[in-house]
Amino acid sequence: MRRALGEKWPLFVGPVFILLTWELLSRADVIRPTFFPPPTEILIRAGIIFDAGSGMGGDIIATLLRVLATIFFAVLIGVALGIAITASQWMERGTNTVLAFLYPIPGVLFFPFLTFLLGRTEMAIILTALVTPLIVMVLYTVAGVRSIDRTLLEVADNYGADGARRFFGILVPGALPSIVTGIRVSLGFTLIAVIAIEMVGASNGLGQFLWSNWQILRVTDMYVALLIIAVLGLLSSVGFDAVADRMLPWRRDVQGAQT
Amino acid sequence: MSPSVYRGAQAWAIPIVLLAVWETSTRAGLLDPRFFPVLSDILVTAVDQLVNGRLGLDLVLTLQRLMMAFALAAVLGVAIGVASGRWRTVELLIRPITDTLYPLPKIALLPLFIIIFGRGEGAYVITAFATGFFQIIISTRGSVRDVPSDLIEAGRNFGATGTRFFTRLLFPAIAPGLLNGLRLGMATCLITLVAAEFVGAEYGLGAMIRRAGQQFAVEEVYAGIVLAGVLGLLINLAFRLVTPIVLPWQRPAQRAAGGQKV
Known part of the structure; x- marks a missing residue:
């Protein structure tokens, strides 16, 4: 333990150095404290999360719910669709071409169009956020099914596993490691999309909080929002990995091939 | 057939x-x-806007921002990625920073960058840069780690030390992974850039789509989205054309396998 700590000291140097320099420069007025308030002040200000008057608690919950709803639908539809299209090479290759075109388009661009259709509703927000994660889930599910050992599929065929048994017994568990990696990637895209949409077109949420506080130059509150978004990002990546590695210990071996 | x-x-x-x-x-x-709207009308609108409207200007601005952001991200990202893949201390030094900032949606940093750089080009370029930068660091670090250690040992024994170690051994060894990482980095640069323009810029492809959306100009919205998709395809195409020039020793089959990775 002591030795591990002794070797890992550089881990703390970077963050401590940056935060300390920021704090000192800001306190000494070298960088303008109105724009770069000292980190300690931001931390103290972070108490507004629990202050009902600021409404920030509600914004966090709104963002979280949107992220969770989006990822839920992305996984549900993406896995089903991904497995369905592997049934035919024509479907798989054709869909691949379509998705390759759609993938690099930022999901938020579909927001104007979806608000034409649905108005400025929660539905429009979630559907916009869904675009990229859904594509990611389909692609990773297809890759997962492709990674299943051919012999396994043939054995299943010979023993007459078809329909639901083939789907839940072989295809889903076989593709699971790739699907889980897909969920991790999708979570990242979901967070980006939800925050971006909230910045332009929602009446609540962290993105809206960030943007509106920036516009009235309440900079410290803006930093608090950034801090919480950073924490959400960490939870979606490092936190997700910790949970997934525990639940699917064999995932690590496959992961290298996917990312 | x-x-x-x-x-x-x-x-x-x-x-x-x-x-x-x-x-x-x-x-x-x-x-x-x-x-x-009718598909062919969208294409006509796109061409018309490109030639006669403001879309040409928007597109040029977006491309210019993309090039600046990507160039900066590629140079710094590869340098830091190689350093942290090679030396454990560097890796430990930057690890907490990359772990925190990589998953942070860079679009959320746009207001901060506007405060720092003003409402000029700088803010959008830096937001796009930040996305590609971390992406490239992480994929470069991965490729450096994946170089087999016996290859490094053998190279050292044959005298690849100092700068020759990097130019003759390390870069050729990581080149395929590096190119793939740069391709992904450029694509993420584009995604964030267009999204940032959509959220807060006056000009650029993203801003044009927002503008058209507010005026209910559906055909222009579609034209903008199609153009964003085409730009993404062009990035992939460019890297597919460059790869055989940079990696003449790689067989086409391997190349195809490398290029297919999402």
Whole structure:
């Protein structure tokens, strides 16, 4: 333990150095404290999360719910669709071409169009956020099914596993490691999309909080929002990995091939 | 039919059917034309806006920002990625920073960058840069780690030390992974850039789509989205053309496998 700590000291140097320099420069007025308030002040200000008057608690919950709803639908539809299209090479290759075109388009661009259709509703927000994660889930599910050992599929065929048994017994568990990696990637895209949409077109949420506080130059509150978004990002990546590695210990071996 | 023609047919059958269905059903008035304009009209609008409208200017601005952001991200990202893949201390020093900032949606940093750089070009370029930068660091670090250690040992024994170690041994060894990482980095640069323009810029492809959306100019919205997709395809195409020039020793089959990775 002591030795591990002794070797890992550089881990703390970077963050401590940056935060300390920021704090000192800001306190000494070298960088303008109105724009770069000292980190300690931001931390103290972070108490507004629990202050009902600021409404920030509600914004966090709104963002979280949107992220969770989006990822839920992305996984549900993406896995089903991904497995369905592997049934035919024509479907798989054709869909691949379509998705390759759609993938690099930022999901938020579909927001104007979806608000034409649905108005400025929660539905429009979630559907916009869904675009990229859904594509990611389909692609990773297809890759997962492709990674299943051919012999396994043939054995299943010979023993007459078809329909639901083939789907839940072989295809889903076989593709699971790739699907889980897909969920991790999708979570990242979901967070980006939800925050971006909230910045332009929602009446609540962290993105809206960030943007509106920036516009009235309440900079410290803006930093608090950034801090919480950073924490959400960490939870979606490092936190997700910790949970997934525990639940699917064999995932690590496959992961290298996917990312 | 030769296998490659067959594969091509499989890849394009569904997209072409989809486009044909779109064109005919909108022409026949089956879909509400206010929301689903005729496909060929979208293309006409795109060309018309490019030649006569402001779209040309928007596109040039977006490309210029993309090039600046990507160039900066590639140079710094590869340098830091190689350093942290090679030396454990560097890795430990930057690890907490990359772990925190990589998953942070860079679009959320746009307000901060506008405060720092003002409402000029700087803020958008830096937001796009930040996305590609971390992406490239992480993939470069991965490729450096994946170099087999016996290759490094053998190279050192044959005298690849100092700068020769990097130019003759390390870079050729990581080149395929590096190129793939740069391709992904450029694509993420583009995604964030267009999203940032959409959220807060006056000019640029993203800003044009926002503007068109506010004016209910549906065809222009579609034209913008199609252009964003085409830019993404062009990035992939550019890297596919560059790869055989940079990596002449790699066989086409390997290259295809590397290029398919998402």
